[in-house]
Amino acid sequence: MKLAQLVGQRLKEAPREAGTPSHVYLLRGGYARPVAAGIFTLLPLARKVTAKIEAIIRREMNRIGGQEVLMPVVLPEELWHESGRASDVGAELLRFRDRNDKPMVLAMTHEEAVCQIARSEIFSYRQLPCMLYQIQRKYRDEARPRAGLIRVREFSMKDAYSFHASQEDLEHYYQQAHQAYERIFQRVGLTDVVSIQSDTGMMGGAVSHEFMALASCGEDTLLMSPDGSYRANREVATAAHSFSREEPLPLEKVHTPGKQTIEQVAEFLGADKQRTGKAVFYLDADKKLVYAMVRGDFEVNESKLRKHLGTLRLEPADEGAIRAAGAEPGYASPMDIAQDKARMVIDPSVAESSNLIVGANEPDYHYRNFNYSRDVKEAEIADIATVRPGDPCPVTGEPLLEKRGIEVGNIFQLGEKYSRPMQCTYLDEQGREKFLLMGCYGIGVGRTMAAVMEQSHDDYGPVWPMSIAPFQVHLCALNSRKPEVREAADRLYQQLQEAEVEVIYDDRNEKAGFMFSDADLIGAPLRLVVSPKTLAQGQVEFKTRDGSEKAMFEQEQAVAEICKRVEAALNYST
């Protein structure tokens, strides 16, 4: 391919909307163009990269017995009613009607569709286990797309679904999938990927892991022990706190005029925030009030709370709802909540501490010396506190580190979550009808490309690993109007093509710096430069994009060297 004909202009300056490195280089390098918020066209460079990522995914899915299928993007909404998710998910699911006024949706994932196949095609334990996968587009009507291809509304995803006759078999396969994912991310060149415990969220199921590419622009927050033995999404992370108990002192009502926040109360009473209790009110999916309480120096973790409550939605409660349960906003007391009007969930940081300052349930008053076991009759105790960096690791006890990550993949043990409502059954050896046990496994393709860019770039552009580079070699002919340069470069171009090396050839009559800048933005791992200077020595210049190597070769040697390196880099073995 000649660079002059490559569609996708390189830009000297980044468009204003681009913030993160991958977003900047996707736009500057001519990889992708925005069509609407969170909706992109992939230009040839990006499509070459994603095609290579997809090929790697296919190989690894096939290796663990995957069978590729292709399910539709447009699905009847009734399928989503069958699974029960039509009412669980909100506006992210784009719903519309077809010409016959039939309610339809754009698939945001394909559990329902694959269940429909499973129940019509899988009848016997003899067919199990099996796994179906596809690489297909998904649409999620995200409230806030961001960071280029990292969070988009329409995207390409590899999604896989496995079916099993037993929990043991599901768990065994889950391990295989986990290993396949590690191979995939290694092969695409992601250097910092960790699998972490995660929230199952709307997918449901018992066990799940997220694969996180560590990157500062990542939107997920991870907590890790320094030795890496504990890794969890902040949504589920726990800490091994120890709380000190003291002899309970008598309750004492104190005047705290106008002091509503923890900061104000603690400062006014000259106490540490650790000596206070913080009340936070929510409304669950049924609009029932939830009273959540953590120690004053903690924050309520809504993911953990949601999971504990078994609800998919939580919203902050307004003052009216709080008052309706007999609580005073700003001065809420855990002792005066009408039990039938609110669910009270108390974090161990409160339940296991002594003599805390809490609200007195009337304006401008707090209590000192609140003790959960003495002062509260009925409440649920659950870990609902957000873990902070520095908190003690639940495994090693060391201070936890906080990192940011891009979720490039995830795997779930779904069990019967979908097979039961959708009636996906098979007959076991005894002829009994049973529900299929399912696992599901996703990888975001475009997001993976962006994550590689985030992890592998310099000030001039992406530095692609050979395995997914849009081109393997960038050939520059400097001063190409000189016949000897053109002749030598043309010959190199031809030889490389004949050797089936993927080469981008820049024979434009441009200044060296201009051409090098374009080459940096395209990011091919190897570069050859032909110029009057190199030809004076009968040679061409060889460079690696990462700057680690530079050498002069005779032409034939150069071709041989390139072939050798391309082959070596792609010859992946496990």
Added chain:
RNA sequence: CGGGACGUAGCGCAGUCUGGCAGCGCGUUUGACUGGGGGUCAAAAGGUCGCGAGUUCGAAUCUCGCCGUCCCGACCA
């Protein structure tokens, strides 16, 4: 959905406060020179100033409404 910023040529921006010919740099086209990190000179093409109303002799500029994009938060397999 809450808060903030922005919308003028393909990209980056000035002009808007204080109404009066639509500008600059880069990129693109043509030619010459140049030749190892976005070069120089000359010429050229390229605009419903986000959209719609209104005020005015006159609106990119003032007023009202709408749309879009980005950032922070909420939300999110």
